[in-house]
Amino acid sequence: MSDKFSGLWPAMFTPVDDEGNPALNELAKLVELLIGQGLDGLYILGSTGQGVLFTEAQRKLVTEQVMQVTAGRVPVMVQVGSMTTDESVRLAKHAAAKGADAVSSVGPIYFTGNTTAALAHYRQIATATDLPFFPYQLGSNTMGDIGNFVTRLLDIPNVAGMKLTTGQLMEISTIHLHAGERLRLFSGADELFCQASLCGTVGAIGSFYNLWGEACKRVLEAFQQGDYQQAKEFMLEFQRIILFVLPNIWTFLRKAMQLKYGIDIGRTKAPLGTMQQEWEDAEVRSILDRMETFVA
Numbered sequence: 046m047s048d049k050f051s052g053l054w055p056a057m058f059t060p061v062d063d064e065g066n067p068a069l070n071e072l073a074k075l076v077e078l079l080i081g082q083g084l085d086g087l088y089i090l091g092s093t094g095q096g097v098l099f100t101e102a103q104r105k106l107v108t109e110q111v112m113q114v115t116a117g118r119v120p121v122m123v124q125v126g127s128m129t130t131d132e133s134v135r136l137a138k139h140a141a142a143k144g145a146d147a148v149s150s151v152g153p154i155y156f157t158g159n160t161t162a163a164l165a166h167y168r169q170i171a172t173a174t175d176l177p178f179f180p181y182q183l184g185s186n187t188m189g190d191i192g193n194f195v196t197r198l199l200d201i202p203n204v205a206g207m208k209l210t211t212g213q214l215m216e217i218s219t220i221h222l223h224a225g226e227r228l229r230l231f232s233g234a235d236e237l238f239c240q241a242s243l244c245g246t247v248g249a250i251g252s253f254y255n256l257w258g259e260a261c262k263r264v265l266e267a268f269q270q271g272d273y274q275q276a277k278e279f280m281l282e283f284q285r286i287i288l289f290v291l292p293n294i295w296t297f298l299r300k301a302m303q304l305k306y307g308i309d310i311g312r313t314k315a316p317l318g319t320m321q322q323e324w325e326d327a328e329v330r331s332i333l334d335r336m337e338t339f340v341a
Contacts, residue, residue, distance in 0.1 A: 052085025221245025
């Protein structure tokens with residue numbers, strides 16, 4: 046599998062306007078920012094990108110805008126999971142037609158814990174195009190026995206890797222030990238991107254990389270070259286900040302992106318994040334300054 050599926054990939058925000066529609070100008074600005082920072086790829090329309098909350102037409106529009114702006118400069122992986130497998134298949138075919146490099150999907154939401162249903166869902170998406178396919182697993186949900194799951198997953202054509210949003214590092218190790226180099230694994234837990242690389246991941250996909258991707262990429266590469274001390278100090282501070290902002294994470298990220306980059310990602314689509322408190326500019330600037338000082 047190509048090395049283009051590795052490194053630090055932001056799980057991109059999808060900026061929205063006051064009516065909750067994709068804000069294409071802000072989206073283009075965000076894409077240019079992330080490419081300019083030298084990040085390794087873009088993961089669009091995942092949980093951070095609120096993909097499942099958009100209509101099928103809106104998701105296609107976002108994919109088209111991202112592909113137009115990137116113009117082949119970085120690889121793009123499109124998350125196509127939806128309420129129905131048929132819609133996921135249509136979105137996968139659309140992504141392929143527009144030049145995406147890979148597709149990804151969450152498991153079928155109606156069958157939580159059902160390994161057979163998850164694999165059937167994945168198979169239909171994976172075989173709909175010739176693109177590399179990356180299932181998006183939330184912990185061990187739908188996997189059951191991990192060894193058996195991986196064996197059956199590897200029988201599906203075009204499966205190239207997985208996005209693993211889990212705080213359980215042993216789950217990542219178990220998948221890697223069963224799959225070896227056959228699957229390119231991405232950590233989906235922002236706060237563990239260095240630690241996960243010890244368990245077989247080739248990269249990381251996460252929300253905070255929209256904001257601090259440049260610094261995280263630099264730390265990950267240094268860690269992989271043996272700089273343990275820098276990684277330890279950075280990860281502890283990074284985790285401290287994540288724990289602090291987590292109760293109001295969406296409002297923090299919106300304010301931080303406005304203050305740091307002049308990009309407004311808009312409000313979350315209700316009901317997501319509707320109970321979160323707004324942040325004062327000064328408090329967010331203080332957090333940004335703290336991180337800037339730390340990574341300078």
